[in-house]
Amino acid sequence: MSNDLSxxxxxxxxxxxxxxxxxxxxxxxxxxxxxxxxxxxxxxxGKTGGRVSEAEAGILVDEQRVVTVQFMAHHNAExxxxxxxxxxQLSVRPGEVNIVSYRVTNPGxxxxxxxxxxxxAPNAAxxxxxxxxxxxxxEQLLQPGESADMPIRFFIDPELPASITKLTLSxxxxxxxxxxxxxxxxxxx
Amino acid sequence: xSATHTISxxxxxxxxxxxxxxxWLYTTNHKDIGSLYLWFSFTMFLLGGAFALVIRAExxxxxxxxxxxAFFNQMTTMHGLIMVFGAVMPAFVGLANWxxxxxxxxxxxxxxxxxNWSFWLLPFAFTIMVSTMFMEGGGPNFGWxxxxxxxxxxxxxxxxxxxxxxxxxxxxxxxxxxxxxxxILNMRAPGMTFMKMPLFVWTWLxxxxxxxxxxxxxxxxxxxxxxxxxxxxxxxNAAGGGDPVxxxxxxxxxxxxxxxxxxxxxxxxxxxxxxxxxxxxxxxYDSMVYATASIAFLxxxxxxxxxxxxxxxxxxxxxxxxxxxxxxxxxxxxxxxxVATMFRGAMTFETPMLFAIAFVVLFTMGGFTGVMLAIxxxxxxxxxxxxxxxxxxxxxVPGAVFSIMAAAYYWLPKWTGYMYDETxxxxxxxxxxxxxxxxxxxxxxxxxAGMPRRIPDYALQFANFNWISSVGGxxxxxxxxxxxxxxxxxxxxxxxxxxxxxxxxxxxxxTVPSPAPYHTFETPPDPKLIxxx
Numbered sequence: 001m002s003n004d005l006s007x008x009x010x011x012x013x014x015x016x017x018x019x020x021x022x023x024x025x026x027x028x029x030x031x032x033x034x035x036x037x038x039x040x041x042x043x044x045x046g047k048t049g050g051r052v053s054e055a056e057a058g059i060l061v062d063e064q065r066v067v068t069v070q071f072m073a074h075h076n077a078e079x080x081x082x083x084x085x086x087x088x089q090l091s092v093r094p095g096e097v098n099i100v101s102y103r104v105t106n107p108g109x110x111x112x113x114x115x116x117x118x119x120x121a122p123n124a125a126x127x128x129x130x131x132x133x134x135x136x137x138x139e140q141l142l143q144p145g146e147s148a149d150m151p152i153r154f155f156i157d158p159e160l161p162a163s164i165t166k167l168t169l170s171x172x173x174x175x176x177x178x179x180x181x182x183x184x185x186x187x188x189x
Numbered sequence: 190x191s192a193t194h195t196i197s198x199x200x201x202x203x204x205x206x207x208x209x210x211x212x213w214l215y216t217t218n219h220k221d222i223g224s225l226y227l228w229f230s231f232t233m234f235l236l237g238g239a240f241a242l243v244i245r246a247e248x249x250x251x252x253x254x255x256x257x258x259a260f261f262n263q264m265t266t267m268h269g270l271i272m273v274f275g276a277v278m279p280a281f282v283g284l285a286n287w288x289x290x291x292x293x294x295x296x297x298x299x300x301x302x303x304x305n306w307s308f309w310l311l312p313f314a315f316t317i318m319v320s321t322m323f324m325e326g327g328g329p330n331f332g333w334x335x336x337x338x339x340x341x342x343x344x345x346x347x348x349x350x351x352x353x354x355x356x357x358x359x360x361x362x363x364x365x366x367x368x369x370x371x372x373i374l375n376m377r378a379p380g381m382t383f384m385k386m387p388l389f390v391w392t393w394l395x396x397x398x399x400x401x402x403x404x405x406x407x408x409x410x411x412x413x414x415x416x417x418x419x420x421x422x423x424x425x426n427a428a429g430g431g432d433p434v435x436x437x438x439x440x441x442x443x444x445x446x447x448x449x450x451x452x453x454x455x456x457x458x459x460x461x462x463x464x465x466x467x468x469x470x471x472x473x474y475d476s477m478v479y480a481t482a483s484i485a486f487l488x489x490x491x492x493x494x495x496x497x498x499x500x501x502x503x504x505x506x507x508x509x510x511x512x513x514x515x516x517x518x519x520x521x522x523x524x525x526x527x528v529a530t531m532f533r534g535a536m537t538f539e540t541p542m543l544f545a546i547a548f549v550v551l552f553t554m555g556g557f558t559g560v561m562l563a564i565x566x567x568x569x570x571x572x573x574x575x576x577x578x579x580x581x582x583x584x585x586v587p588g589a590v591f592s593i594m595a596a597a598y599y600w601l602p603k604w605t606g607y608m609y610d611e612t613x614x615x616x617x618x619x620x621x622x623x624x625x626x627x628x629x630x631x632x633x634x635x636x637x638a639g640m641p642r643r644i645p646d647y648a649l650q651f652a653n654f655n656w657i658s659s660v661g662g663x664x665x666x667x668x669x670x671x672x673x674x675x676x677x678x679x680x681x682x683x684x685x686x687x688x689x690x691x692x693x694x695x696x697x698x699x700t701v702p703s704p705a706p707y708h709t710f711e712t713p714p715d716p717k718l719i720x721x722x
Contacts, residue, residue, distance in 0.1 A: 010371050013367075013374055013375060014300070014367055017370060017401055018367070020402070021401060021404075022405070024401070024402055024403070024404075024406055025405035027405075027406065028405060028408070028410065028442075031406075031435075031438070031439060031442070032413075035432070035435050035438060042502070044501065044502065076428075115428055115429075117427050117428065117430075123500060124502065174428030175428075176428055176429070179421060179428075179429065
């Protein structure tokens with residue numbers, strides 16, 4: 001309605017809109033932690049949670065139920081390491097603690113640092129796979145030619161949905177030598 | 190164009206436009222800036238079209254004929270980026286500049302100096318973007334959606350320039366939309382209430398708010414890419430705790446409202462043209478406004494339908510499927526209203542009307558394939574095939590681009606003072622109409638048969654539909670030279686246009702002389718001239 005051409009009116013509108021622009025820019029960045037929180041709560045991206053204390057396991061072992069856990073290992077294109085699980089699959093009872101190890105070898109001639117990233121399929125199972133100990137919580141530094149057995153101690157939460165009878169835990173190994181804070185790795189650089 | 194017509198009003202005799210190049214460099218006049226935007230957009234349309242013809246030439250036959258796959262990837266990427274950010278969006282901003290002040294009875298845009306700046310950022314942004322193709326490692330080759338890690342870990346070194354170009358054009362869009370909102374909120378003539386505004390003004394107001402909401406998110410996404418590439422962060426890098434899927438969520442949070450940014454002003458244009466040539470008032474003005482607002486709202490809650498195949502829980506798939514299908518309701522309201530406006534109207538079929546009717550028919554087809562793609566299980570089949578290509582080209586080419594052409598023909602006499610050549614205009618329409626359908630219709634079949642997008646070669650069974658599509662592509666592409674010729678001819682002369690130009694035309698822009706004088710509405714128009722739509 002107004003034909004108020006005073007610059008005052010425009011200034012107010014511009015100020016509000018610029019505030020909205022800055023706000024939406026910040027919102028874009030706020031979506032990053034928000035995404036992580038949502039994924040943590042729902043297991044949507046198949047990532048498993050952090051370290052769980054042993055005390056939470058074994059209280060309620062469900063003797064009636066058997067779940068198959070399959071293990072897989074990938075390494076991305078730049079990673080020259082050999083990487084494989086000691087066993088392809090395991091039948092476990094929900095609540096009972098199991099140990100599996102992955103064997104890793106650095107066949108190259110350089111000191112390298114690797115980082116394993118877990119992923120669980122189906123996604124709905126991710127929140128129910130609890131790790132007491134896992135090599136994925138740490139960086140792995142290997143000398144040229146060195147091998148290591150990397151353990152994972154885990155249990156399946158008895159609250160795993162009844163429809164899931166088989167789940168896959170896979171690890172992807174990435175080369176993080178460049179980014180690592182490890183003293184020896186820094187020396188290599 | 191409008192240099193010599195500043196006679197009638199006693200208040201605006203003091204100056205016309207400056208002479209020479211500086212007129213265009215320093216101009217703060219909304220009509221000059223509108224023309225600059227439109228010419229820039231047309232240049233980009235021809236450049237992006239040339240890239241599309243390289244793609245269609247390569248796909249004319251199976252096997253690799255002309256270009257390397259790596260260059261093919263650059264062509265698909267640059268075609269998409271240039272058409273979306275360089276052709277369609279600036280064309281609508283150009284039309285907004287020319288028409289919004291004339292339609293609401295304002296003397297100019299609210300912030301004329303910023304208007305100049307927001308235009309002149311664009312040539313620089315696109316020079317940077319196109320120059321990447323001559324850099325070592327080539328230009329962007331990761332598709333216009335630039336999914337990480339293709340655009341981070343595996344990207345060519347020129348990606349940093351691409352990021353900077355996106356930042357600059359984003360700044361330009363944001364300034365343009367601030368200007369549109371300030372103009373519409375503050376500068377309407379007395380008597381021009383919100384519910385009397387022409388729909389082009391309404392749709393642009395809503396589009397401008399969408400731009401303000403999502404362009405900063407795009408700026409944030411490319412900033413994160415920049416950090417991942419150069420500063421060792423891991424927003425999208427799984428090795429450092431990030432997630433490439435996060436990129437897709439962020440991109441499509443921008444990307445889905447973006448596709449409505451490219452179509453809402455088109456709705457406004459068609460809502461202006463159809464009543465004129467049907468010689469009836471627009472059917473259901475109020476419902477048009479509410480439908481536009483509903484589409485804008487829904488655009489924020491459907492983004493994940495672009496990424497059904499990344500793996501999401503059933504509840505998520507269902508939510509995004511139903512929310513997406515819901516958009517068909519307000520869109521259906523609009524299509525119904527356009528058809529109802531034509532119903533029992535005294536219709537004539539000048540070039541703008543032909544383009545507008547083609548828009549209604551072909552955009553609706555593109556909308557229907559969109560509903561098909563919204564069905565999650567079906568989407569798993571169609572995802573990343575030519576069916577998707579056919580869908581979004583139907584809504585963007587005979588959708589957005591046809592509406593821009595309709596607008597150009599419709600308002601050209603008001604801009605230049607002369608009628609365009611109707612015979613050539615109709616020739617342009619029919620060649621474009623046949624070309625565009627030959628080009629994109631067979632791509633539906635290719636997609637359903639399983640031909641993937643963005644691949645320079647294909648299996649032999651796809652050969653027939655591909656050559657038909659390529660022939661259509663070249664026909665459509667070269668027909669656009671007719672448009673260029675018609676526009677130049679119309680600027681240079683022709684039959685004098687009357688002030689109203691079209692017999693059934695309503696609205697304030699038709700009350701000023703043709704061509705529109707350099708300065709209009711320095712005193713607000715008579716409120717009696719402002720009618721309900």
